Amino acid sequence: MALFEARGLHKRFGAQVVLEEINLAFEAGQLSGIMGPNGAGKTTCFNVLTGRYKPDRGSVRFDGADITGMAPHRIVARGISRSFQIMNLFDEYSALDNVVIALPQVRARGFSVTHALDADTDARDRAEAVLDRVGLKGRERVNVRSLSYGERRALEIGVALATEPRLLFVDEPTAGLGTGATARLAELIKELKRHTTIVMIEHDMRFLFSLADRISVIHWGQVIAEGTPAELRENPWVRRSNLGGLA
Amino acid sequence: MESDTKQTTAWLTAPILLSYAVFGTLPFWIEAVGLYHYLGAEILIWVIFALGYNLLLGYTGLPSFGHGAFLGIGAYAFGLAQFEVWPNLWFCLAAAVVVTGAFGAATALFLSHRRGIYFALMTIAFGQIYFFIASKWTDVTHGEDGLLNIARLPVPLGPVELPTAGNIEFYYLCFAVYAALVVVLWRLTNSPYGRVLRAIKQNETRVAFVGYPVTFYKWSVFTLSCAVAGLAGGLFAMAQEGAYINVMSLQWSGIIVLMVLIGGGFVSFWGPVLGVVLYFVARDVLGAYTETWLLWFGLMFMALVMFKPQGLAGIWQELVRRTAARRRRPARATEAEG
Numbered sequence: 001m002a003l004f005e006a007r008g009l010h011k012r013f014g015a016q017v018v019l020e021e022i023n024l025a026f027e028a029g030q031l032s033g034i035m036g037p038n039g040a041g042k043t044t045c046f047n048v049l050t051g052r053y054k055p056d057r058g059s060v061r062f063d064g065a066d067i068t069g070m071a072p073h074r075i076v077a078r079g080i081s082r083s084f085q086i087m088n089l090f091d092e093y094s095a096l097d098n099v100v101i102a103l104p105q106v107r108a109r110g111f112s113v114t115h116a117l118d119a120d121t122d123a124r125d126r127a128e129a130v131l132d133r134v135g136l137k138g139r140e141r142v143n144v145r146s147l148s149y150g151e152r153r154a155l156e157i158g159v160a161l162a163t164e165p166r167l168l169f170v171d172e173p174t175a176g177l178g179t180g181a182t183a184r185l186a187e188l189i190k191e192l193k194r195h196t197t198i199v200m201i202e203h204d205m206r207f208l209f210s211l212a213d214r215i216s217v218i219h220w221g222q223v224i225a226e227g228t229p230a231e232l233r234e235n236p237w238v239r240r241s242n243l244g245g246l247a
Numbered sequence: 248m249e250s251d252t253k254q255t256t257a258w259l260t261a262p263i264l265l266s267y268a269v270f271g272t273l274p275f276w277i278e279a280v281g282l283y284h285y286l287g288a289e290i291l292i293w294v295i296f297a298l299g300y301n302l303l304l305g306y307t308g309l310p311s312f313g314h315g316a317f318l319g320i321g322a323y324a325f326g327l328a329q330f331e332v333w334p335n336l337w338f339c340l341a342a343a344v345v346v347t348g349a350f351g352a353a354t355a356l357f358l359s360h361r362r363g364i365y366f367a368l369m370t371i372a373f374g375q376i377y378f379f380i381a382s383k384w385t386d387v388t389h390g391e392d393g394l395l396n397i398a399r400l401p402v403p404l405g406p407v408e409l410p411t412a413g414n415i416e417f418y419y420l421c422f423a424v425y426a427a428l429v430v431v432l433w434r435l436t437n438s439p440y441g442r443v444l445r446a447i448k449q450n451e452t453r454v455a456f457v458g459y460p461v462t463f464y465k466w467s468v469f470t471l472s473c474a475v476a477g478l479a480g481g482l483f484a485m486a487q488e489g490a491y492i493n494v495m496s497l498q499w500s501g502i503i504v505l506m507v508l509i510g511g512g513f514v515s516f517w518g519p520v521l522g523v524v525l526y527f528v529a530r531d532v533l534g535a536y537t538e539t540w541l542l543w544f545g546l547m548f549m550a551l552v553m554f555k556p557q558g559l560a561g562i563w564q565e566l567v568r569r570t571a572a573r574r575r576r577p578a579r580a581t582e583a584e585g
Contacts, residue, residue: 071460072456072458073455073458073459073460073461076458077458081457082456084453088450088452088456089453090449090450090453091450092445093446097442100442102458107458107459109439110439110443110459110464111439111440112438112439113434113435114434114438115439116437116438117442118255118256159457162457163457163458
């Protein structure tokens with residue numbers, strides 16, 4: 001059985017149906033890609049899968065348990081985490097503090113009044129290790145506002161990673177990145193993939209096809225194609241749209 | 248820019264000790280500067296209220312425009328506990344805290360899943376509801392007349408009882424409460440809990456997505472802030488020797504926001520303290536010259552919001568940063584100035 005499974009998800013906002021009928025399954029240890037044209041419902045799909053919105057119909061199961069409509073913090077506690085397409089960081093905090101707050105050990109003491117975070121060297125070491133992993137070593141004490149765009153994108157993933165997820169959702173990590181930064185990001189995702197199951201929405205087809213084990217194509221609120229990158233290269237829709245000159 | 252979110256593990260810091268020194272000696276010099284002892288007590292009571300309020304506004308970024316209601320509820324609870332149950336200081340203060348905290352907890356159930364303008368509007372609505380209940384439920388609150396003759400209860404300390412009837416004695420009771428509370432709030436704001444509150448102010452969505460029950464945090468901080476307001480309300484009832492409805496009005500709820508903002512509650516733990524002191528000193532000093540002092544205070548507030556939105560504490564932090572920068576790079580600084 002798949003680690004994560006969505007069955008018959010339907011979501012509408014007012015009269016507008018954004019997700020018609022979404023069926024997805026993500027296997028443990030794989031990197032699953034989600035692609036599709038703008039406005040296809042990819043990010044809404046992510047939002048439903050990670051608890052930001054409740055689906056109107058359908059079910060989401062993770063590791064055998066039903067997590068449909070569960071609040072985001074409960075989903076995180078079960079081992080699912082996500083990064084955002086539009087950056088969602090704590091702008092007044094340093095890179096390190098952005099990560100520290102996401103650590104499970106800090107979360108476990110969220111209501112502690114006597115615990116002093118600055119004296120918690122274990123939390124700091126772990127947070128530094130996370131920053132090192134996403135390539136932000138040496139930038140720990142820098143305020144988020146002073147980080148470059150590429151660094152903030154890396155931190156966006158770092159914060160999601162700090163919750164120590166078993167399943168990581170990544171929403172368009174390459175958005176706005178140049179070639180150099182995209183190459184570095186590919187290295188990072190490759191490294192993460194060895195320890196974590198990843199689901200990634202991505203527009204950059206070259207990037208996605210080189211990293212993903214399986215890819216689902218979402219269009220008109222439905223999964224219209226699904227398969228390995230090699231299979232999808234032969235898919236008529238993918239060929240017709242000639243995404244990134246791959247076909 | 249270095250991040251200034253550094254937290255401390257200390258229970259007592261230099262600013263806390265400085266505040267102890269200033270407020271602790273206040274009765275000895277306040278008359279020499281032309282003010283009076285009762286003002287000192289008034290300031291400390293509002294400082295307590297403002298520090299609690301700033302947990303909401305400054306730390307969590309939740310603007311409550313109905314907080315005066317909770318100060319009033321604390322005052323009534325203190326008076327009623329004294330008249331109807333047991334005229335003991337500890338008991339009555341505890342009653343004020345618990346009753347106001349309970350009102351806050353119930354109110355927060357309707358507020359804690361809301362954000363921004365909707366949150367603010369709901370706080371105004373609840374503030375008004377409590378105001379009208381207090382004005383109409385005359386059997387309990389005595390309406391516009393207020394609860395009169397609330398006594399300044401002595402402090403029971405084992406075999407001895409310290410009197411609080413005189414203004415200086417009462418002042419030291421307020422000081423003792425302040426001294427204890429400021430340490431509790433300092434530790435609270437420097438704990439993981441405090442850091443989560445500040446994160447909620449910056450990005451509520453992300454806090455949920457790194458695994459925190461945001462609604463529960465908002466509920467708890469609202470409740471806590473109301474409990475502190477209740478404590479201030481209990482002291483306020485003793486100070487005024489009565490509980491009156493006027494502090495529950497929308498206007499007074501606005502004034503506490505103004506005090507905290509003018510002091511710089513968004514950028515500093517000490518913002519509310521500075522703001523309250525400025526407000527009361529302005530009231531008495533400007534008020535001695537003109538009846539329209541609130542107009543001048545309002546203009547000062549406008550100027551501050553326009554030019555220094557981070558308030559007095561923000562101005563101070565900027566000065567400290569500049570001096571530090573000048574000391575670090577003396578050569579370049581003189582060059583730039585020259």
